[in-house]
Amino acid sequence: MPINTKALANEFKDFIMRGNVVDLAVGIVIGAAFTGIVNSLVKDIINPLIGLLIGGIDFTNVFVTLRGKVFPTLAAAQKAGAVTLNVGVFVNAIIQFLIVSFAIFWLVKAIAKMHKPAPPPPPGPKAEDILIEIRDILAKEAH
Numbered sequence: 001m002p003i004n005t006k007a008l009a010n011e012f013k014d015f016i017m018r019g020n021v022v023d024l025a026v027g028i029v030i031g032a033a034f035t036g037i038v039n040s041l042v043k044d045i046i047n048p049l050i051g052l053l054i055g056g057i058d059f060t061n062v063f064v065t066l067r068g069k070v071f072p073t074l075a076a077a078q079k080a081g082a083v084t085l086n087v088g089v090f091v092n093a094i095i096q097f098l099i100v101s102f103a104i105f106w107l108v109k110a111i112a113k114m115h116k117p118a119p120p121p122p123p124g125p126k127a128e129d130i131l132i133e134i135r136d137i138l139a140k141e142a143h
Contacts, residue, residue, distance in 0.1 A: 034100070042095050047088075062088035 015021065047059040063074045068082035077084050 034103070038096050038099050038103075041099060042092055046095055047092065060088045060092065062091070 043060070051059040061072075061074050063077065064085040064087065065071060065077055066083040066085060068077070068080065071077035071080060071082060074084065074086060074088070
């Protein structure tokens with residue numbers, strides 16, 4: 001069965017041009033940019049503050065070596081091929097998740113506040129009124 005490439009191309013163009021697909025693409029691009037901002041916020045601002053609070057420890061270097069000798073930094077341990085539990089990296093991921101979740105929560109809340117519900121439609125005629133009107137029309141036609 002031959003493939004109609006022109007019809008397939010048109011169908012694909014119609015799919016891509018739908019509003020939802022374009023909105024999704026814009027959301028992904030903005031999300032990727034936002035991820036960079038959140039990563040920097042966690043790595044460059046929050047982690048140094050947490051490290052200061054817990055005694056000047058570089059929070060990203062909080063790890064446990066499971067096999068091999070003890071290393072001063074996570075990068076050194078990974079370079080040497082040591083097996084490590086990267087607690088600091090995991091905590092960073094949790095902090096990033098919480099920041100993104102909080103930001104999305106406020107964004108959705110703001111959008112919901114801006115979105116005004118549509119006014120309810122005006123009430124239509126009651127069935128009783130319609131029946132009375134039909135009765136009156138039939139009565140006029142009978143006379």
